[in-house]
Amino acid sequence: MSLVGAFAASHAPGITGRPSLPRVSESEPIFRAYEDLRSRLEAARPDVLVVISPEHWANFFLDNMPSFCIGIGDEFSGPTDEKFVNIPRRSVRGNARLARALVEGIAEDVDLSTSQEMAFDHGVMLPLHLLRAELPVIPIIVNCLAGIPAPLHRCHALGVALRRTMDRWPERVVLLGTGGLSHWPAMPESGQIGVDFDRRFLDAFLNGRIESFLHYPKEKLEAEAGPGGHEIRTWITVAAAAAGARGSLLAYQPVQAWSTGCAVAVLEIGEAAR
Amino acid sequence: MSLYEVQKLLFHVNREPKMFDRFLSEREKLIAEYRLTEEERRALLEIDFRSLYEMGVHSLLLGPLAATLGLSFPDYLAILRGNQP
Numbered sequence: 001m002s003l004v005g006a007f008a009a010s011h012a013p014g015i016t017g018r019p020s021l022p023r024v025s026e027s028e029p030i031f032r033a034y035e036d037l038r039s040r041l042e043a044a045r046p047d048v049l050v051v052i053s054p055e056h057w058a059n060f061f062l063d064n065m066p067s068f069c070i071g072i073g074d075e076f077s078g079p080t081d082e083k084f085v086n087i088p089r090r091s092v093r094g095n096a097r098l099a100r101a102l103v104e105g106i107a108e109d110v111d112l113s114t115s116q117e118m119a120f121d122h123g124v125m126l127p128l129h130l131l132r133a134e135l136p137v138i139p140i141i142v143n144c145l146a147g148i149p150a151p152l153h154r155c156h157a158l159g160v161a162l163r164r165t166m167d168r169w170p171e172r173v174v175l176l177g178t179g180g181l182s183h184w185p186a187m188p189e190s191g192q193i194g195v196d197f198d199r200r201f202l203d204a205f206l207n208g209r210i211e212s213f214l215h216y217p218k219e220k221l222e223a224e225a226g227p228g229g230h231e232i233r234t235w236i237t238v239a240a241a242a243a244g245a246r247g248s249l250l251a252y253q254p255v256q257a258w259s260t261g262c263a264v265a266v267l268e269i270g271e272a273a274r
Numbered sequence: 275m276s277l278y279e280v281q282k283l284l285f286h287v288n289r290e291p292k293m294f295d296r297f298l299s300e301r302e303k304l305i306a307e308y309r310l311t312e313e314e315r316r317a318l319l320e321i322d323f324r325s326l327y328e329m330g331v332h333s334l335l336l337g338p339l340a341a342t343l344g345l346s347f348p349d350y351l352a353i354l355r356g357n358q359p
Contacts, residue, residue: 017347
């Protein structure tokens with residue numbers, strides 16, 4: 001078995017775009033949690049990092065909006081929204097061979113598209129920047145944005161298929177889901193945060209009960225967690241891949257100045273699984 | 275279909291540096307290449323974030339553009355809320 005880490009973290013552009021705008025007591029736990037995540041990433045000694053990130057108009061428009069798309073290139077670049085997130089644009093190594101193997105495995109159960117020319121926005125680049133991660137990345141972009149995003153339970157099916165495929169590999173893989181939790185992104189309601197929703201979701205995520213969120217009604221999700229709440233899809237995929245593993249919350253802060261209920265968490269993949 | 279065209283233009287401008295340069299240097303000409311209503315043309319020409327938001331443009335096509343244009347996030351939000359900074 002080769003899944004050696006299952007992480008999830010918010011990617012609010014404000015974390016790097018407006019680092020000093022919140023009170024230090026709000027922002028510091030998030031920066032510390034990302035440092036903690038960085039140590040755990042290093043300790044897991046992965047060969048490759050699979051990043052599950054929402055789309056934010058970096059690649060796809062309404063003429064063709066895939067539910068799931070894997071980047072199968074050997075090189076990517078980002079962030080496309082560098083001023084929004086205040087991170088300089090750079091190139092990121094991919095791993096086309098492993099990405100193609102991942103597609104072939106997943107496609108047995110879940111349909112997905114592939115892209116040889118993918119751009120990264122803050123969803124991928126902000127976590128990579130804070131983790132100072134230089135290892136090869138396989139991106140899986142999930143539509144949480146517009147059109148008709150895949151139902152939540154299909155994101156779970158994606159995670160199950162990911163795990164089944166990875167388990168056949170000798171390579172060590174860390175899975176990182178990015179996004180959420182509640183937020184009303186770049187809109188008049190920005191700053192509103194669904195703390196109650198976030199805590200209930202984290203409780204399910206950390207305690208092997210993600211199934212309780214797989215049929216959460218769309219209208220209820222948007223009312224309680226904002227349009228950005230759709231990004232729990234990436235967390236659901238990670239939880240599914242971790243197959244019921246319990247986890248630890250490294251930080252949760254509702255940060256108004258970053259317009260986001262910010263969370264950083266890990267699921268404990270058993271030592272036996274390594 | 276018109277809102278679709280407004281969003282398509284903003285998608286192109288945000289994503290392709292050459293289109294962003296044209297948005298700065300020859301906005302009127304660029305806008306003429308999309309099928310837009312008079313009000314949509316005006317909102318784009320004046321980069322009227324509030325009107326664009328209110329006509330239904332997705333907020334993540336607007337926030338990153340504001341940042342690229344050098345507008346701070348709090349000022350951008352103030353404009354959306356109808357409070358000119």
